[in-house]
Amino acid sequence: MRINESVSEGTSGVDQPKKRAKPGRNPAPAGRTSRPRQAEVAGLAGVSQATVSLVLSARGDGRAAAISEETRQRVLDAARSLGYVPDPAARRLAAASNNLLGVFSFTATFPTDVQHSYYPFLVGVEQEAAARGYDLVLFTGSSTGGAGATGPDALSRVRLADGCLFLGRHVPLAELKRLVADGFPVVHLGRREELEGLAWVGADYVSASREVVGHLAELGHRRIVLVREDDDAPPSTDRQQGFLDGLAAAGIAGGPGAVLRCADPARELTAPRVRALVADGVTAFVAEETDTGAAWRALNAAVREAGLSCPGDVSLGLLGSPPADLAARPVPMGFDIPRHRLGAAAVRLLAALVSGEEAHEPLVACEFRAGETAGPPVPPP
Amino acid sequence: MRINESVSEGTSGVDQPKKRAKPGRNPAPAGRTSRPRQAEVAGLAGVSQATVSLVLSARGDGRAAAISEETRQRVLDAARSLGYVPDPAARRLAAASNNLLGVFSFTATFPTDVQHSYYPFLVGVEQEAAARGYDLVLFTGSSTGGAGATGPDALSRVRLADGCLFLGRHVPLAELKRLVADGFPVVHLGRREELEGLAWVGADYVSASREVVGHLAELGHRRIVLVREDDDAPPSTDRQQGFLDGLAAAGIAGGPGAVLRCADPARELTAPRVRALVADGVTAFVAEETDTGAAWRALNAAVREAGLSCPGDVSLGLLGSPPADLAARPVPMGFDIPRHRLGAAAVRLLAALVSGEEAHEPLVACEFRAGETAGPPVPPP
DNA sequence: GCGCATTACTAATGCGCATTAATGAATCGG
């Protein structure tokens, strides 16, 4: 049915009316629906679609396209009068990149949980992404994207974006490996050195924890105990590392008693135990921060129950920020994780990877918080 | 140039391995970059691109495409092993959908603000979207999508998604109008009746406020005052409407004194004023909830300063949830906005629009909260 | 053995745009 078109090859001898003729089909507004295309603008302005594209996508860059000012105006007027707006899908198809960064979080989508742990990161991520002209695609671990649920290819959906950010403690490394191996830009938010070649951005827990210990040492404390949970995630081991470094730097012997590792802090860290430690000479405690804040809660409860006053009898420190429900009054001495900046840094790194660079500046410093739970140690009786 | 392919017509005598022949150009992974295309999957599976498309986009609909199970598996395996994921832009362009819902918020990306106001909605949105197999694209108002900043086509980016959810108080109606007029599925989170044809989902502030007043009336209160800010946003007027309805239902005259409208609650709602009102017979106050919680804060402060005890001397109600920093002890009588459910409802509606339906169930009920700030009125002296 | 329907694919096409090679026209040097 399209045969009659091939006749054109026989037209060599025909004197056709110059070029002014417009090629057959001109997608006129048929049903009065759908927004205008470049072709329609072109029709109205009496130019070709290519010209419209050239005019409308003229970058501010030095060399303007070779378009006469008059034509330019005609096209612009036509576009304006038709209310033309480019189709982002088409534009992206032609440009081979879609200005989309993915965000994949593995945590169960349990509202309150997510709220507490990830939102602050996302704020930074969103800001930085916006500033760089990227939009974000949120993939959720639990989401069954029409196709495979949590199958082995659950991660392949992220390739839809130009690159992807991963959050969460428990990441399926095997799948990530694939992405990385394929050269897909990936950044993990949080230290992750198990996987060679995986880019990551993390908070400098080591330095921050060291600083907290240093602060206590400066106040005069010589016996400090770290309360931590029984989990070997990088954030935990980093804090312990910093804690021990801090002790060493202050000339305090670490020893096995310096770290209290509890599977269930609420049960193991009881008032009697705290009393015993204090009687033994301990004057300060620091707890690690985790999702649940279990260590800090247990420490607080035990100290209170033991009848000890906080800045007076013992000093307390928190290696992180307090959970929201405990944020109110006694501001704990410790440090804040710069979540906004972490998120932003991650996006910066990801953007760099997407554009082919290899930038690397993984560690973001934490902010020391003096708080009101640390003071000089009580003189030994 | 494709001529050599037609050789196949002369191969009748050759015993070739069935249909195993592959067409000429097969865009192999040249530079080891970029994600795989259907063509590559096709190559690996020994079929044509069209077949890959057919297999991968097989809708669960009754009539499956005419593809043999064996081929189907080969294609699926190939796709999985290459980590294939369709390009949303291309898919979109080819007139399908891409399982992407947009979320566009107009609010400045001011961290704490967004945190308080929008996150709970997003939780519901994310859950429901995930449950329905959609991923989310977050567009940010301030984001300059590479091209025009906040120009007249700032909204056009959202067309990448199958439909879009809009949040925020200040929405550029003119642009939204275009989207709606073009038949692009749009849902606004929050009542928005100014724009004909704009679908929206909102909380039923009217009923909830009426219920709060009814509760007070049942306790015996006959003089109730509404404290509100000087803003005519729908949420505010809805609450007032419900408040007045409630008074009417209880047979209480409204009158001009029943509503206290303050431009600056902190200044206008002073302790003396509260005392005067109480002396005049007022036994209960209700405040509207806003972003800042100004009305509720001012009311609380004034009552306390006036030396009045809360459930004892006067009853207080809050038409909404208390701001985070006041959430602790005296749980205010009032109602909670079911933000999760609102977000979920919005997604449901949007999904319906995307698939061409016209479902409508815009109002989501709020949850009454008994709290501890309301009791029987003091008997008149 | 010949239609004819069915099955299992593939070739071809186009979505709306950006981009590039190609074409015409105008200008210029000699």
Add this chain to the structure above:
DNA sequence: CCGATTCATTAATGCGCATTAGTAATGCGC
């Protein structure tokens, strides 16, 4: 007055996919 240059614009192409028309190959009935 004829190439050689610029300038302005257009034809042609392809991005990655869905879709449709078409083509072998096979099965079925007579």
